[in-house]
Amino acid sequence: MAGDGARAVRMGDIAQRVGVSRTAVSFVLNNRDDTSVSPATRARILRAAEELGYRPHAAARALAAQRSGLVGLVTEIVTSPFGMETVKGAQDRSWREGKFLLIAATEGNPEFEQAAMEKLLEQRVEGLIYASGSHREVTLPPIALDVPTILVHCFDAHGRLPSIVPDEEGGGHTATRHLIEAGHRRIGFINLEPDTAAARGRLAGYRRALTEAGVVPEDGLVVSVDSSADGGYLGACALLDLADRPTAFFCGTDRIAMGAYDAIKERGLSIPADVAVVGFDNQELIAAYLRPKLTTVALPFHEMGTRGAEMLGTALAAGQPIVPGQVTVGCPLVERSSV
Amino acid sequence: MAGDGARAVRMGDIAQRVGVSRTAVSFVLNNRDDTSVSPATRARILRAAEELGYRPHAAARALAAQRSGLVGLVTEIVTSPFGMETVKGAQDRSWREGKFLLIAATEGNPEFEQAAMEKLLEQRVEGLIYASGSHREVTLPPIALDVPTILVHCFDAHGRLPSIVPDEEGGGHTATRHLIEAGHRRIGFINLEPDTAAARGRLAGYRRALTEAGVVPEDGLVVSVDSSADGGYLGACALLDLADRPTAFFCGTDRIAMGAYDAIKERGLSIPADVAVVGFDNQELIAAYLRPKLTTVALPFHEMGTRGAEMLGTALAAGQPIVPGQVTVGCPLVERSSV
DNA sequence: CTGTTAGCGCCTTCAT
DNA sequence: ATGAAGGCGCTAACAG
Numbered sequence: 001m002a003g004d005g006a007r008a009v010r011m012g013d014i015a016q017r018v019g020v021s022r023t024a025v026s027f028v029l030n031n032r033d034d035t036s037v038s039p040a041t042r043a044r045i046l047r048a049a050e051e052l053g054y055r056p057h058a059a060a061r062a063l064a065a066q067r068s069g070l071v072g073l074v075t076e077i078v079t080s081p082f083g084m085e086t087v088k089g090a091q092d093r094s095w096r097e098g099k100f101l102l103i104a105a106t107e108g109n110p111e112f113e114q115a116a117m118e119k120l121l122e123q124r125v126e127g128l129i130y131a132s133g134s135h136r137e138v139t140l141p142p143i144a145l146d147v148p149t150i151l152v153h154c155f156d157a158h159g160r161l162p163s164i165v166p167d168e169e170g171g172g173h174t175a176t177r178h179l180i181e182a183g184h185r186r187i188g189f190i191n192l193e194p195d196t197a198a199a200r201g202r203l204a205g206y207r208r209a210l211t212e213a214g215v216v217p218e219d220g221l222v223v224s225v226d227s228s229a230d231g232g233y234l235g236a237c238a239l240l241d242l243a244d245r246p247t248a249f250f251c252g253t254d255r256i257a258m259g260a261y262d263a264i265k266e267r268g269l270s271i272p273a274d275v276a277v278v279g280f281d282n283q284e285l286i287a288a289y290l291r292p293k294l295t296t297v298a299l300p301f302h303e304m305g306t307r308g309a310e311m312l313g314t315a316l317a318a319g320q321p322i323v324p325g326q327v328t329v330g331c332p333l334v335e336r337s338s339v
Numbered sequence: 340m341a342g343d344g345a346r347a348v349r350m351g352d353i354a355q356r357v358g359v360s361r362t363a364v365s366f367v368l369n370n371r372d373d374t375s376v377s378p379a380t381r382a383r384i385l386r387a388a389e390e391l392g393y394r395p396h397a398a399a400r401a402l403a404a405q406r407s408g409l410v411g412l413v414t415e416i417v418t419s420p421f422g423m424e425t426v427k428g429a430q431d432r433s434w435r436e437g438k439f440l441l442i443a444a445t446e447g448n449p450e451f452e453q454a455a456m457e458k459l460l461e462q463r464v465e466g467l468i469y470a471s472g473s474h475r476e477v478t479l480p481p482i483a484l485d486v487p488t489i490l491v492h493c494f495d496a497h498g499r500l501p502s503i504v505p506d507e508e509g510g511g512h513t514a515t516r517h518l519i520e521a522g523h524r525r526i527g528f529i530n531l532e533p534d535t536a537a538a539r540g541r542l543a544g545y546r547r548a549l550t551e552a553g554v555v556p557e558d559g560l561v562v563s564v565d566s567s568a569d570g571g572y573l574g575a576c577a578l579l580d581l582a583d584r585p586t587a588f589f590c591g592t593d594r595i596a597m598g599a600y601d602a603i604k605e606r607g608l609s610i611p612a613d614v615a616v617v618g619f620d621n622q623e624l625i626a627a628y629l630r631p632k633l634t635t636v637a638l639p640f641h642e643m644g645t646r647g648a649e650m651l652g653t654a655l656a657a658g659q660p661i662v663p664g665q666v667t668v669g670c671p672l673v674e675r676s677s678v
Numbered sequence: 679c680t681g682t683t684a685g686c687g688c689c690t691t692c693a694t
Numbered sequence: 695a696t697g698a699a700g701g702c703g704c705t706a707a708c709a710g
Contacts, residue, residue: 010703021681026705037679058462059401060703063686068398084423091444100458103442105430119439123397229628255628262630265604285624289568289594291601349687360697365689377695399687402702 009052018048025049029056058100062124071099071312072120075131076108082281082301086131086152089305097313099126108133114141121146127312130154131305135165135197148315148322152308153301155326162311162322164304164329168198171297171331172205172250175278178295179248180213182276182339188246190235190256192227199224202252202280221246225256232259240267240275248276248339254286257294257338276339280331293336300329348391357387364388368395397439401463410438410651411459414470415447421620421640425470425491428644436652438465447472453480460485466651469493470644474504474536487654487661491647492640494665501650501661503643503668507537510636510670511544511589514617517634518587519552521615521678527585529574529595531566538563541591541619560585564595571598579606579614587615587678593625596633596677615678619670632675639668 011029015022024037028045037045048054062068071094077083087103094101102125104116120128121143128147132138132154139157140149151163179187189206192199207217223238225231232251239246240263251257257279264275271277271292279287282298307329315322350368354361363376367384376384387393401407410433416422426442433440441464443455459467460482467486471477471493478496479488490502518526528545531538546556562577564570571590578585579602590596596618603614610616610631618626621637646668654661 008703012703022704023681023706024679027680030705041680055457056461057402057703059398059407060686061705062398063396063402063688064703064705066686066705088444088446100441100462102439105427107427118394122395123439229630233630258628259630283624285594285622286628289597289625291568291572291598347687351687361688362690362697363695366696369689380696396687399702400689402704403687403689405689405702 008057009054010057011054014045014048014052014054017052018044020045029054068124068126069099070102070123070125071127071129071309072102072104072117072123072125073129073131074104074106074113074116074120075133076106076113077131077133082133082283082299083131083153085301086305086308089302089307090129090131090152090309091305093306093309093313097309097317099309099313101309110141114143117141117143126316129305129308129312131308135168137197148312150308150312150322152304160324162324163326164307164311165197165326166299166304167328167330168201169205169208170328171280171299172202173209174205174331174333175202175250175280175297176206176209177213178333178335178339179250179276179278180209180215182248184246184248184276185213185215186244186246187221187248187250188236188239189222189250190232190239190252190260191222191224192231192252192256194224199252206250227253228255229259229262232256232261233263234259236260236263240264240269246275249278251277251279254279254281254283254294254296257296258286258290261290272337272339278333278339282334287334287336290338292338295336295339296334297331298334299331303329347396348393349396350393353384353387353391353393356391357383359384368393407463407465408438409441409462409464410466410468410648411441411443411456411462411464412468412470413443413445413452413455413459414472415445415452416470416472421472421622421638422470422492424640425644425647428641428646429468429470429491429648430644432645432648432652436648436656438648438652440648449480453482456480456482465655468644468647468651470647474507476536487651489647489651489661491643499663501663502665503646503650504536504665505638505643506667506669507540508544508547509667510619510638511541512548513544513670513672514541514589514619514636515545515548516552517672517674517678518589518615518617519548519554521587523585523587523615524552524554525583525585526560526587526589527575527578528561528589529571529578529591529599530561530563531570531591531595533563538591545589566592567594568598568601571595571600572602573598575599575602579603579608585614588617590616590618593618593620593622593633593635596635597625597629600629611676611678617672617678621673626673626675629677631677634675634678635673636670637673639670642668 011022011025015025028042091101106113128149131152137157138154155163210217223235225235279294279296282296287294287296350361350364354364367381430440445452467488470491476496477493490500494502549556562574564574618633618635621635626633626635
């Protein structure tokens, strides 16, 4: 099962076979333009490399070049229902930049997080991406300052590290406005736990959209529940039992929407005819499988990952520091059948 | 933001500071027992390393030791609704073995898959884990034979590579038997696409459980649908409209169960009083949020990942070849409230 | 345009 | 019990 036995082929082997110096080989294999090798020998070198089955030795290259070509991603995201998309985005972008992404799944344990970063630094990653499962404030171990670091879906408590976060307020606005454009005026908002960046932003967006449309936000139409189907069910019940019930719900998360669906159907009401619903998060597993399929606002995980890797990449390529500050990326509407 | 400026501290620095040779430092830092350093200097070395903030250089070590300490995981799993748990399991185990797991997310594209493996081999990974999102037959590019490789959640078309798969048949048996023990005799089975290892195994388990309990399996109680909520809804409707309708459903996937819930509720029936339901897959996002919460059979992703890394690890530690063949790991019942 | 010469940071056999 | 010397595979100045 293992192809050892024969020693791996090195640059020297191909140099010898072609009858040139190792330098020449190195130059063409890394196709650098700052030196010249005759096209003829160049071709011979390439062919020899191919024939011999040459495979570069990353560690040797890293050691000599003082550049690992590695980028680290530390995240708790694996435990979270969200955001493998973030990892995917970061990986896509990194590969395109010729970097290899080292992923450390931390389970959110700070102790382990620190250990993971230490390991990553031993691999001499050139930069670090830290992605969290929920939009919140974080404080990284000081070791994170040893290398350019960017935060994704979270922000630095001390404001020192650059970060990329979703535009929650814009998302809330988009969702609400979509409902307004569908003709709704009484829009209930079943929000998630209020002490979060997500809840605050989405609420603000909801209010702004209403106000812009000339309808004054009523506190009575807003409830906060825990972000679960049960929470959504309860919240929807409360709003549905109002004398003048809303004709639409904006749900703070797709899970909440899942529960709201139950409450609505239980009353013999239909979606979207009697009550329209829009969610938030665009969790495929839920949104695309609810009946009817849920119209929702997407958290731009893939793009956040992409942007993170990209900003890191350009910073590394240029000089050093990432442009500091916080960049926010939009939350697009994903239309399905619940409005 | 970046801690360059001062050159990184090397073994030589600490050797010089303590007044010993680099060899001594190397020995204590790798705490090897095959050589001896006086406990006193040993302590001094350790302290100096600490004070200087020494950080081993993985690439240098890999180059000199001819051993990267890296293991590769290539998977399409990120796109799949399942199995980040597999990644987590493999990572946990690898770290405990002192190996670093390099993850390559391939999106299932074979071309990219090959490129990813090539990159992994350039990093000189000592072994490869290949994890698929669905239980199926795969054929890896020949390059996978260059290094010990193990398949997770899939099996080799040519039977050459060792693999780890879930016990689908056992899972189907467990689910059905659970229903039987709850007193059900007429159990409908809404299975997923029939041309899959999952569907075949689960069906076989269903039949065996029935037979063992003395009830003869009726083909009329088994339907196949696509693995979605819509499919589940349709399948459940068909079975529910039977003259002598089943009192329980075994659903081939949780998504199917999601749709079955709708069909059941739509008829004013209640779960589990009128109709009990058990799913398969244990997709947290669905199973734990359905109302009532879904009792289901779990695919042992975490354990499969763990076992994969473990088998690879012991193989690498010992001589070379992984013990060949296919190991199957059990699918445990996760009881919630739908039975 | 091509080759020579040093290392990169660490491990390891062999002498002391 | 400890240290000296050589090499892992590759890159990058600098000469030729």
